[in-house]
Amino acid sequence: MADHRAGRGVKRGELAKRTGCHLETIRYYESAGLMPEPERTDAGHRLYDPEQERRLRFILRARDLGFTIGELREMLCLADGQGGSCRDIHAMTSAHITGIRRKISDLRKLDATLSRISKRCARGDTPECPIIDAFYGRVS
Amino acid sequence: MADHRAGRGVKRGELAKRTGCHLETIRYYESAGLMPEPERTDAGHRLYDPEQERRLRFILRARDLGFTIGELREMLCLADGQGGSCRDIHAMTSAHITGIRRKISDLRKLDATLSRISKRCARGDTPECPIIDAFYGRVS
DNA sequence: ATAGGCCCTGTAGTCGGTACAGGTGCAAGA
DNA sequence: TCTTGCACCTGTACCGACTACAGGGCCTAT
Structure with a gap:
């Protein structure tokens, strides 16, 4: 294992498999400001920790319940304790x-x-x- | 009145006003193959006859009832007597x-x-x- | 050495419109 | 006669919420 950070998280494909989320959707949620920019391995691969996996599950659940991306952004902001x-x-x-x-x-x-x-x-x-x-x- | 064809139909703005359809939507339906390419005045303005107005109302009604553009295309094809x-x-x-x-x-x-x-x-x-x-x- | 597999980036396509820039033509008012 | 304003023209970009794909990079196994 060439990368010393690899033990600290899972890569995008693994996260997608675990959550049932489409691979590209994770990147989309990052660009949409719902998911934070994760750590990277030396090769530039995204590494997600358990907290980020929980956040993704939150997003997927709320999307399932019909909330829009805009509503989610607002909700996550409140959930993050930003004054809500x-x-x-x-x-x-x-x-x-x-x-x-x-x-x-x-x-x-x-x-x-x-x-x-x-x-x-x-x-x-x-x-x-x-x-x-x-x-x-x-x-x- | 400079255009001898002007008496034969209404222009896009008038059609939009009559049907309550958004001006640009009419052009969109034309590009989507739902509305036929209408006659034009000498100045290149679209001229719609009563049959085309009925067709637009048909489309709007069906859209209101939740049919997609694809379903409408199919339905209009059947309505036009193309083998359905x-x-x-x-x-x-x-x-x-x-x-x-x-x-x-x-x-x-x-x-x-x-x-x-x-x-x-x-x-x-x-x-x-x-x-x-x-x-x-x-x-x- | 090379084949496969995962990941990276950026970009285009989907649906059903809506909006806007830049241009043309026409009629009425000053 | 000028000019102002309007309706119309075309093509293109934008929205939301993704999905797909091209063209690379890097790592591992054979």
Whole structure:
């Protein structure tokens, strides 16, 4: 083992494998300011310590929960203790939940409309179709 | 009126105003192959006839209903009578409805998870926050 | 010696638009 | 007649959240 720092962390590929994150996404999160610039081996390879692995898992979990990169940046800033309080985090989360509920409501309306339109369709062999007509506004 | 073709249609700005579509979006739909290349005035300005206006409304309605540009291209191809049947349209719409329902289901799970996590939060003044802890995986 | 594998960098492509720079033509007001 | 302003033209860059790939470097094993 040529590099004396190699014992101190894992490289990008290993981190990706451990977290299930795409290899390139880690580099993207670094450029996006979510992940810190990690230490490097003599060959210039990134070395991640357990704290950085936890941070990546945090990011992945929050992304899974639908937070945007911008929200994450803000949240990580608060989590890092840069002047934020538990109250602030709660406010962000509440706003996010509100957004999710609005999306659900929109999609339900979509579902209802499309289902209604689709039900009129006879699934015939002709090109004439009541769904198309509905999109053209020729029927309600 | 210098242009003898001007009576035959409306220009891009007018079409945008009529349909509520963003001016540039019309050009984008043309480049995306959804809208046909319209006639031009002598000055090179696009001129849309009523049929093209109907087509744009079709596109906007379908986009509103969550269809992607790719799906729309396919649907318009069928609507134009290029070998598709009513049955095909119905199949596409059904697939789309299925997708919407899956999205709704995903978002409901998100809502439940976030609401559960958020409820634990005391909204305190300290940086310590159970929401952050949950994201870090330190609690369920 | 060389082949393979991992890593590095920078850049381009995806989707569905939006925005803007720089240019043209046309009509109305001073 | 000049000029001001508007609508339109083209091409290109930007957004978010990645993903993919070209063209290298370095290390290990055979």
